[in-house]
Amino acid sequence: MALSKKPYKGCRDLFPENKRTQNYLFEMMKKTASLHGYEPYDGPMLEEVSLYRAKSGQELINEQIYSFHDRGDREVAIRPEMTPTVARMVAQVYREIPKPIRWYSIPNLMRYERPQKGRLREHWQFNVDIFGDNSIYMELEVLQVAVDLFEQFGANQNHFEIKINNRKLIDHFFSSSLSLNEDQSLKLYKLLDRVKKIKPEAFKEELAAFNLSGKTSELFSDYLKIGSHKELEDFLEKIEFPIEKWDYRSFFKVVNELGLSDYILYDPTIVRGLDYYTGLVFEIFDKHPDNRRALCGGGAYEGLMSIFGEDQLPGVGFGLGDVTLKDFLEVHKLLPSFTQQAPSVFIASESEGLASSVMKAARFLRKENLNTIHEVSKLKYKKIFQNANKMGAKNVIILQLNDSEKIQLKVKNMASGEQKVFTMEGLEECSNFCQQ
Ligand code: HAM
Numbered sequence: 001m002a003l004s005k006k007p008y009k010g011c012r013d014l015f016p017e018n019k020r021t022q023n024y025l026f027e028m029m030k031k032t033a034s035l036h037g038y039e040p041y042d043g044p045m046l047e048e049v050s051l052y053r054a055k056s057g058q059e060l061i062n063e064q065i066y067s068f069h070d071r072g073d074r075e076v077a078i079r080p081e082m083t084p085t086v087a088r089m090v091a092q093v094y095r096e097i098p099k100p101i102r103w104y105s106i107p108n109l110m111r112y113e114r115p116q117k118g119r120l121r122e123h124w125q126f127n128v129d130i131f132g133d134n135s136i137y138m139e140l141e142v143l144q145v146a147v148d149l150f151e152q153f154g155a156n157q158n159h160f161e162i163k164i165n166n167r168k169l170i171d172h173f174f175s176s177s178l179s180l181n182e183d184q185s186l187k188l189y190k191l192l193d194r195v196k197k198i199k200p201e202a203f204k205e206e207l208a209a210f211n212l213s214g215k216t217s218e219l220f221s222d223y224l225k226i227g228s229h230k231e232l233e234d235f236l237e238k239i240e241f242p243i244e245k246w247d248y249r250s251f252f253k254v255v256n257e258l259g260l261s262d263y264i265l266y267d268p269t270i271v272r273g274l275d276y277y278t279g280l281v282f283e284i285f286d287k288h289p290d291n292r293r294a295l296c297g298g299g300a301y302e303g304l305m306s307i308f309g310e311d312q313l314p315g316v317g318f319g320l321g322d323v324t325l326k327d328f329l330e331v332h333k334l335l336p337s338f339t340q341q342a343p344s345v346f347i348a349s350e351s352e353g354l355a356s357s358v359m360k361a362a363r364f365l366r367k368e369n370l371n372t373i374h375e376v377s378k379l380k381y382k383k384i385f386q387n388a389n390k391m392g393a394k395n396v397i398i399l400q401l402n403d404s405e406k407i408q409l410k411v412k413n414m415a416s417g418e419q420k421v422f423t424m425e426g427l428e429e430c431s432n433f434c435q436q
Contacts, residue, residue: 003081008121009115009121010113010115010121011120011122012120016340017338019067020338020340021326021335021338022124022322022326024336024338025326025329026124026322028149028152028153029149029320030104030106031152031224032127032145032148032149032152033128035148036141036144036145036148037102038103038104038128039102039104039146040103040105041089041103041104043085043088043089043106043107044079044085045078045108046079047079047084047085047088047121048077049065049067049075049076050075051084051307052080052081052084052112053273055084055274055276055301055307056080056083056084056274056275056276057274057276060080060081060094060111063075064112064113065078065080065108065111065112066078066111066112067121079109079110080110080111080245081109081125081274081319082107082125082127082319083107083127083276083301083304083319084304086103087301087304087305087307087308088308090131090305090338091305091310094131094305094310094313099313100132100133100138101131101132102130103128103129103131105126106125106127106128107124107125107127108122108123109122109123109125110122111123116419117291117293117327118291119293119323120323123321124321125319125320126320126322127317127318128145128146128298128317129142129144129316129317130315130316130317131314132313132315134279134316135248136250136251136254138300138314139251139280139300140251140255140258140260141316142298142316142318143260143264143282144258146296146298146318146320147260149320150284153329154334155329155332155334159286159287159332160263160284160286160328161263161265161285161287162260162263162264162265162282162285163267163270163282163283163284163285164265164267164270164280164282165266165268165269165270165271165280166246166248166280166281167271167277167278167279167281167299168278169236169241169245169246169248170192172239172241172245173219173223173239173241174188176239176240177219178219178220179216180210180214187210187236190298191203191206191207191232192268192269192271193271193272195224195269196269196388196422207220213406219239222235222238223235223268224268224269225268226266226268226328228266229266232248233248233249234266236248246280268279269271272299275303277299277300278300278301278302279299279300279302279314279316280299280300280316281298281299281300282298283291283296284296284297285322286328288328288332290331291324291331294324295320295324295325296318297318299313299316299317299318299321300314301316302314304379304430340391341371342392342393342394343372343373343391343392343393343394344365344371344372344394344396344434345362345365345370345372345373345393345395345396345397346372346374346387346388346395346431347361347362347365347373347374347375347396347397347398347399348375348379348387348397348399349378349398349400350378350379350384350399351378351399351401352378354399354401354407355377357399357424358374358375358376359376360424361397361399361409361424361427362372362374363386364427364431365392365427365431368431368435370431370434370435375387381398384398385395388414389414393414394413394414394415394434395412395413395414395433395434396414397410397411397430398410407423408421408422408423408428409421409422409424409427411430411433413433413436420433
């Protein structure tokens with residue numbers, strides 16, 4: 001039986017037209033990251049599973065990871081995310097390099113997911129991370145990078161919103177106000193993470209397992225109702241949240257001062273599925289009703305260095321996937337169309353036996369930095385122009401034999417219509433003509 005031509009389930013074949021679009025997304029990511037002083041890094045595609053087991057969480061390990069035993073019986077995984085890798089790399093060098101460390105990457109990741117719109121088994125993810133301290137300024141810097149990227153694409157507050165929460169706040173609320181132990185807290189985190197994905201009855205049913213009663217049950221529903229910064233402040237005062245854990249007043253003040261308040265709002269249901277976050281957590285959502293997916297997710301983490309036996313070096317960062325970003329730009333009509341790059345020169349021959357001369361001349365022109373497409377088989381004059389036009393070539397060169405059987409290069413500038421004839425010895429002048 002013939003093999004399927006389709007790629008593996010949930011993976012994409014990126015044909016040149018798809019790759020052109022993806023390159024545009026990547027270029028904008030790189031540009032935004034470097035404008036903020038972030039440096040590119042990369043890591044291996046395979047990591048030992050223990051790296052993810054340490055802090056990424058059960059969902060990733062049990063349901064999403066592609067893992068296997070290598071020939072040396074090491075348990076390895078194709079990277080499902082980049083944060084553990086960047087933390088591992090930072091742990092090697094952070095003592096020697098100036099801080100804060102600002103790094104970015106665009107890795108290809110694999111997760112065993114149920115493929116659907118906006119969710120595949122393979123995606124590319126823009127990762128932006130800063131390591132240094134755990135101030136609100138680092139958190140806001142990273143949020144600014146994300147906003148700047150969207151603005152570079154022409155998006156604004158009508159197109160996307162950033163929903164934030166803070167793990168310190170939730171931890172305090174769960175342990176001090178709801179008197180939940182660590183295990184129960186973790187379970188309630190997971191339930192909150194799914195609240196918008198499951199039916200209200202199912203949520204209620206699962207919540208019943210936590211035995212919240214009377215005052216604690218009321219507090220929990222008050223928590224879920226927080227919809228504004230004022231309500232958040234009132235709630236935090238009510239539960240006597242120690243402001244030194246998260247200075248939310250300063251955070252929102254700076255949000256205002258930076259002009260980000262149209263983008264950033266508090267949402268009690270944002271908790272994030274990954275275990276390593278310890279402070280700010282956030283997700284960026286598309287506001288378009290046809291694409292209500294998370295475009296980006298991130299947060300602050302303090303303890304990742306400890307898994308490598310190192311001192312604490314807090315980090316904040318985010319991951320932004322190419323699949324949802326492309327859907328976002330498409331649905332808001334912010335994605336330009338890209339055509340194949342037009343060659344500077346299309347070169348072919350009209351006479352028999354000139355293939356190697358065509359290739360030789362093309363090689364010379366490429367060395368002169370002219371993008372050149374060559375055709376080795378003999379073509380009719382009309383066909384040469386048809387092919388060149390299809391590609392949008394700027395110059396057409398036809399190799400012919402003149403009356404004394406000597407090769408000549410007939411060149412036409414397609415925009416001006418100007419024509420000239422050169423010899424193989426005069427390729428330098430021919431190149432100068434094509435550079436015009
Ligand atoms: P994450 O929320 O798992 O975070 O993924 C971040 C973003 O990657 C999502 O919002 C989504 O755009 C995209 N994404 C994730 N999974 C898929 C998928 N199966 N198909 C398509 N797109 C997907 C992390 O991975 C964190 N490590 C991000 C981070 C960096 N936190 C701190 N630094």
